[in-house]
Amino acid sequence: MYKRIMLPALLLLLLGGCSKVTKENYDKIESGMSYDEVVKLIGKPEGCSETLGISSCQWKNDGAVIDIKFISDQVTFTSAKGLK
Template sequence: MKVRVCVVLLSCLWLISCSKINQENYNRLKAGQTKAEVEDLLGKPAECSGALGLSSCTWGDQSSAFISVQYVNDKVVMYAGQGLR
């Protein structure tokens, strides 16, 4: 039983440490990148919304760490992050 608990805890720690929502990846974002380039870097977003060529996508959880990217015609125009490590 103790081995299972240790394995579960180590797995959780590993998943947390593998998060793509971090300062290093945020620093790699640049205006003009395509939506596909951002998704290669950060993975699929938690949520996206938009219309008429404008969109906004968010990765992570706004109650802790997140990155938000705004696009015009699928090109980065602005981005912001909070709680990144």
């Protein structure tokens, strides 16, 4: 009985603690990458907004933040703070 409860709980804990918002992954982001390529690398953003054809997306985890601006579905500007 406990095994049925413990295994899913352990998997959720492990998956939840594996953030892709890291310095290592941020350094892999390059100008010209598509939105889909970035999502494959660091996961879905917390949110995005669009103004005048520029999409601004943000990824967060434990005080770490990655901001990326996309024009025509391509990375044009990146910034980050608090990455480990």
